[in-house]
Amino acid sequence: MDAYDALRAAVIEGDDLTARAATEELLSAGHDAQALIRGALTPAMDEVGRRFEAGEFFLPEVLVAARAMKAAQELIQPLLARSKTPPRGRVVLGTVAGDLHDIGKNLVAAMLCSAGFAITDLGVDVSPDRFVAAVGAARPQIVGLSALLTTTMPAMQQTIEALEEQNLRADVKVMVGGAPLTGVFAARIGADGYAPTAAAAVNLARELTP
Amino acid sequence: MTSRELVRRTLSFDAPPRVPRQLWLLPWACDRYPEELRAIQARFPDDIVSAPAFHEALLPVHGDPYRPGTFVDEWGCTFLNVQAGVIGEVKTPLLKSWDAHEMVRFPEERLSVQVDEVNQFCRRTDRFVLAGACPRPFERLQFLRGTENLLMDLIDQPAGLHAFLARLHEFYMRELELWARTDVDALSFMDDWGGQQAMLISPQLWRTFFKPLYRDYVAIAHQSGKAAFMHSDGYILNILPDLVEIGLDALNCQVFCMDVALLGDRFGGKLTFWGELDRQQILPGGSRAAVIAAAQRLRSAFWRPGGFIAQCEFGPGARPENVHAFFEAWETLV
Ligand code: B12
Numbered sequence: 113m114d115a116y117d118a119l120r121a122a123v124i125e126g127d128d129l130t131a132r133a134a135t136e137e138l139l140s141a142g143h144d145a146q147a148l149i150r151g152a153l154t155p156a157m158d159e160v161g162r163r164f165e166a167g168e169f170f171l172p173e174v175l176v177a178a179r180a181m182k183a184a185q186e187l188i189q190p191l192l193a194r195s196k197t198p199p200r201g202r203v204v205l206g207t208v209a210g211d212l213h214d215i216g217k218n219l220v221a222a223m224l225c226s227a228g229f230a231i232t233d234l235g236v237d238v239s240p241d242r243f244v245a246a247v248g249a250a251r252p253q254i255v256g257l258s259a260l261l262t263t264t265m266p267a268m269q270q271t272i273e274a275l276e277e278q279n280l281r282a283d284v285k286v287m288v289g290g291a292p293l294t295g296v297f298a299a300r301i302g303a304d305g306y307a308p309t310a311a312a313a314v315n316l317a318r319e320l321t322p
Numbered sequence: 323m324t325s326r327e328l329v330r331r332t333l334s335f336d337a338p339p340r341v342p343r344q345l346w347l348l349p350w351a352c353d354r355y356p357e358e359l360r361a362i363q364a365r366f367p368d369d370i371v372s373a374p375a376f377h378e379a380l381l382p383v384h385g386d387p388y389r390p391g392t393f394v395d396e397w398g399c400t401f402l403n404v405q406a407g408v409i410g411e412v413k414t415p416l417l418k419s420w421d422a423h424e425m426v427r428f429p430e431e432r433l434s435v436q437v438d439e440v441n442q443f444c445r446r447t448d449r450f451v452l453a454g455a456c457p458r459p460f461e462r463l464q465f466l467r468g469t470e471n472l473l474m475d476l477i478d479q480p481a482g483l484h485a486f487l488a489r490l491h492e493f494y495m496r497e498l499e500l501w502a503r504t505d506v507d508a509l510s511f512m513d514d515w516g517g518q519q520a521m522l523i524s525p526q527l528w529r530t531f532f533k534p535l536y537r538d539y540v541a542i543a544h545q546s547g548k549a550a551f552m553h554s555d556g557y558i559l560n561i562l563p564d565l566v567e568i569g570l571d572a573l574n575c576q577v578f579c580m581d582v583a584l585l586g587d588r589f590g591g592k593l594t595f596w597g598e599l600d601r602q603q604i605l606p607g608g609s610r611a612a613v614i615a616a617a618q619r620l621r622s623a624f625w626r627p628g629g630f631i632a633q634c635e636f637g638p639g640a641r642p643e644n645v646h647a648f649f650e651a652w653e654t655l656v
Binding site for chain 1: 402404405410411469470473474476477478517518519520521522523524527601602603606607638639
């Protein structure tokens with residue numbers, strides 16, 4: 113098993129200590145930070161996403177994998193910043209107004225992060241105004257909205273309308289998700305995409321930022 | 323026939339003359355639809371009630387869990403709420419690590435139940451009475467430690483977690499044993515185990531850490547001739563065989579997240595389905611015809627005769643006319 117395999121395996125198994133050690137080893141052997149992301153971290157988290165969708169992994173396994181990935185990323189991040197490597201894309205993410213559910217949204221953030229996206233996570237109970245302000249400040253390609261309550265789903269539409277009113281809608285793609293949502297609802301409120309799981313959210317984000 | 327008798331015969335698949343009913347309420351509905359609610363309750367009275375706990379000692383809680391702002395429960399967990407009529411969420415958990423578990427103060431006040439008062443309550447009603455206690459070991463761990471931390475702890479298995487869980491279980495056993503000595507008809511417990519499409523943790527982890535706890539709770543109920551009732555939100559198909567195996571009598575779960583017909587085929591006749599009606603599509607957005615069709619699906623899946631309780635939750639987004647239509651439909655179904 114080479115060091116890339118070791119890093120991939122450590123992330124998939126959620127072993128943050130080994131992930132950190134393997135990353136250190138690869139970096140000191142002169143491997144490029146981008147290559148580590150492309151060759152180990154992204155494929156590892158894609159595999160984690162696949163296992164989650166297939167019902168082989170559950171939230172605990174995904175969370176410890178994301179933790180191991182972050183341990184590796186902490187070492188890689190300074191190098192990326194120094195080489196001024198741009199992220200795969202920027203995403204502003206949050207749970208809409210009135211809604212406190214964030215387990216799914218946090219998972220989406222972790223998976224997007226592992227796929228190379230830079231995330232601005234606004235947290236929960238985020239008003240349309242706060243989404244608008246964050247879009248103005250971070251200039252993301254994508255805005256991700258999460259809702260777990262049927263009563264907070266209308267806040268998704270209100271957020272899209274607020275982006276339109278501020279003439280920001282044309283600059284961003286809006287993706288939506290959360291337990292009670294459907295693709296039909298997403299289309300009706302004028303979102304650009306819907307994904308039923310965190311793994312599908314990564315594929316969607318990739319499609320929305322070709 | 324009294325409501326109590328009706329529920330008992332439902333639980334034992336002993337051909338009750340009609341389906342028992344129970345409406346669950348969140349203050350959201352009481353605030354918005356007081357008139358409609360009164361009409362529903364007058365026309366379709368509950369057959370199942372919860373006994374008040376009549377605690378002699380005051381529970382050390384602060385605030386109202388259903389109002390915006392903070393609420394501190396009797397364990398010292400602080401919930402932040404942003405919406406009137408529903409509950410909030412713990413944003414700053416008490417425990418940074420399980421090493422500190424000894425600092426958690428157990429609410430012994432919960433054990434100051436006045437048994438005579440409870441028994442008098444039971445004597446004065448002919449409805450089926452649930453205990454006024456509801457252990458929730460998984461959720462209590464989450465409230466104390468934060469959900470994501472706890473989920474990772476279940477993989478890391480720090481010693482303090484096991485030590486605390488043992489203490490927590492012992493406390494809940496004491497509480498249930500106390501209620502088992504009263505005249506209530508059933509004990510109940512809960513924990514949300516599912517998301518929309520899968521369980522929150524693997525069935526293996528669940529079986530290792532949590533199934534034994536529920537097995538003990540069911541045993542306490544059965545040893546004193548009482549029924550065991552449980553609630554869990556979400557998709558929990560994987561653990562249904564386990565719940566049947568430990569002898570659970572009635573389960574409230576999101577049957578529409580799973581597959582109603584399949585649940586009926588595999589588990590109908592083995593335990594009673596304590597509701598429900600889908601809260602995500604049908605109650606908030608379904609037509610009257612959709613509600614009636616859903617009730618018919620539930621009947622053909624679960625009614626043996628017996629084996630189903632017409633329960634639904636009037637909570638955020640639900641339409642009062644759909645709650646009404648659900649209970650009305652059952653009048654002609656059984
Ligand atoms: C855990 C939970 C809670 C926890 C939340 C903890 C937290 N920090 O998030 C607590 C206890 C706080 C809670 C509170 C409430 N809850 Co709740 N809760 C749940 C439960 C059981 C699981 C949700 C979950 O975490 N799933 C696991 C994650 C991983 O899945 P997920 O969130 O769906 O996310 C995945 C996808 O949807 C997608 N995704 C999510 N977001 C996004 C965003 C984007 C952009 C994309 C692309 C994809 C995407 O990817 C994720 C990963 O694969 C659900 C049951 C259910 N069926 O889902 C009820 C549920 C959502 N809750 C419900 C209710 C009613 C409530 C309360 C009103 C209850 C009350 N008594 O007051 C309060 C409301 C509080 C509030 N203001 O928000 C109802 C909602 C019904 C409705 N009408 O809509 C549900 C469906 C339960 C039910 N029986 O019907 N809840």
